[in-house]
Amino acid sequence: MKQNDLMVRINLSSIRNRLTALLVAGAIGLGALISISIWWVVDGELTELMDHGLQESAELIHNVLSSAPDPTHQQHPSRPDSEYAEHLIWQLVNVDTGKVIARSSNAPDTPLATAWHADVQHAVNAPWHMVTLEFRHSKQTLLVVAQTEEERHEALVDTLGYTLLTTLTVCALGIWAMSRRMRVELQPLQQLSDGVRNYDPLLPATAPTSTGRAELQPIENAIYDLGQRLGQRIISEQAFTAHAAHALRTPMAGIDAQLALAIREAPEALRPRLERAREAASRLSRVMQALLGMFRSGLEPRRVQIPLRQLLEPLGSTGLHLAFDPYGQIEVDPDLLTPVLINLLDNAHRHKAKNVEITVSEIGAMTRLIIQDDGEGCPTEVFNNMREALDRQDYGPQSGFKGLGIILADLVMRAHGGRTKLLSPASGFALELTWPRGHTATAS
Numbered sequence: 001m002k003q004n005d006l007m008v009r010i011n012l013s014s015i016r017n018r019l020t021a022l023l024v025a026g027a028i029g030l031g032a033l034i035s036i037s038i039w040w041v042v043d044g045e046l047t048e049l050m051d052h053g054l055q056e057s058a059e060l061i062h063n064v065l066s067s068a069p070d071p072t073h074q075q076h077p078s079r080p081d082s083e084y085a086e087h088l089i090w091q092l093v094n095v096d097t098g099k100v101i102a103r104s105s106n107a108p109d110t111p112l113a114t115a116w117h118a119d120v121q122h123a124v125n126a127p128w129h130m131v132t133l134e135f136r137h138s139k140q141t142l143l144v145v146a147q148t149e150e151e152r153h154e155a156l157v158d159t160l161g162y163t164l165l166t167t168l169t170v171c172a173l174g175i176w177a178m179s180r181r182m183r184v185e186l187q188p189l190q191q192l193s194d195g196v197r198n199y200d201p202l203l204p205a206t207a208p209t210s211t212g213r214a215e216l217q218p219i220e221n222a223i224y225d226l227g228q229r230l231g232q233r234i235i236s237e238q239a240f241t242a243h244a245a246h247a248l249r250t251p252m253a254g255i256d257a258q259l260a261l262a263i264r265e266a267p268e269a270l271r272p273r274l275e276r277a278r279e280a281a282s283r284l285s286r287v288m289q290a291l292l293g294m295f296r297s298g299l300e301p302r303r304v305q306i307p308l309r310q311l312l313e314p315l316g317s318t319g320l321h322l323a324f325d326p327y328g329q330i331e332v333d334p335d336l337l338t339p340v341l342i343n344l345l346d347n348a349h350r351h352k353a354k355n356v357e358i359t360v361s362e363i364g365a366m367t368r369l370i371i372q373d374d375g376e377g378c379p380t381e382v383f384n385n386m387r388e389a390l391d392r393q394d395y396g397p398q399s400g401f402k403g404l405g406i407i408l409a410d411l412v413m414r415a416h417g418g419r420t421k422l423l424s425p426a427s428g429f430a431l432e433l434t435w436p437r438g439h440t441a442t443a444s
Contacts, residue, residue, distance in 0.1 A: 202235070256282060262274050307328070406420065
């Protein structure tokens with residue numbers, strides 16, 4: 001099975017992405033909470049501070065004017081055309097007449113207030129915050145000291161803006177630092193993944209090295225133990241395969257030879273039975289070769305460039321007429337593909353096929369081999385079940401597979417990095433094998 005195909009079909013969730021998203025969401029939430037808290041605290045404290053400053057400024061101006069010889073005398077501003085932004089102004093207002101008798105440069109001509117109030121208040125129909133004070137020696141004179149709303153708003157916005165900017169900068173730097181640290185801490189997982197990918201149970205030297213993390217130590221031990229058991233099983237299966245190939249090949253060849261002699265010497269009435277026995281023994285021999293090929297575990301395909309004729313001509317004893325390009329070449333492991341062809345041709349013969357057409361073509365970097373017969377085909381329901389089973393590599397009893405042919409073909413193709421596909425011909429049965437071309441040796 002190609003691991004990349006499985007990764008495409010499954011939407012995997014990344015631990016790094018999940019942690020990053022959690023970190024960003026937490027930072028944004030914390031930043032918002034801090035911002036709201038700062039806004040609430042700073043807004044109240046800064047407003048109170050500016051009110052106190054306004055009151056102190058008013059008292060200072062009041063003391064200065066109280067010390068003047070005649071603070072109620074009509075005074076004109078010394079700089080009536082001042083160009084600087086005056087955010088704090090004062091007025092002397094005659095309470096009886098409701099007129100301004102003295103003012104600062106940028107103070108309005110109309111009085112902001114005509115009555116004394118103990119607290120800071122907002123001027124009616126004017127953008128000013130003001131404080132009013134009375135003179136002991138002149139009760140009809142009222143001092144009004146005011147500050148613009150614009151100045152108070154600007155001070156508040158600047159203070160909050162710089163505070164929030166600092167908070168967000170600190171949060172961003174924290175996210176960046178945590179993200180970098182998270183990548184460093186997750187690196188052992190990538191190291192372990194690379195080690196497992198390159199681990200060959202038959203080569204103990206390729207076992208993954210320790211990451212030095214206590215949390216990953218049980219996984220590393222489990223992988224090592226599993227590799228040890230898997231390697232031992234592979235060695236046992238290889239030994240069994242080699243022994244079985246040697247132990248079974250000679251008896252099967254002897255049985256075939258003895259049956260051939262028996263057919264020649266037997267009476268005419270017994271020959272059909274002996275021929276059927278020989279055919280069954282021949283089929284058993286082909287199944288044995290397929291099983292031995294399928295269980296050749298732990299080995300990569302040994303690809304060679306080989307003529308298609310060299311693979312197919314020894315299979316002509318199946319009683320089928322094989323149509324193929326005698327000059328065609330394919331790049332494949334012949335030891336694996338031969339039992340596949342044996343079983344597929346045996347399936348075609350059992351399903352009453354007389355002719356089998358085998359075509360080879362190249363599509364980009366892929367080799368495609370199509371095997372199509374003129375047999376009785378496959379029922380639609382069974383065909384659909386087998387097609388779905390191939391996609392999910394389900395070779396169980398419910399898959400619709402009755403023999404080794406298609407299963408073995410799919411296993412061999414996946415070992416080559418390819419896949420097996422069931423086609424829908426107008427009649428008969430057709431199978432498509434595709435696999436990528438790679439580095440090969442030339443068949444002798």
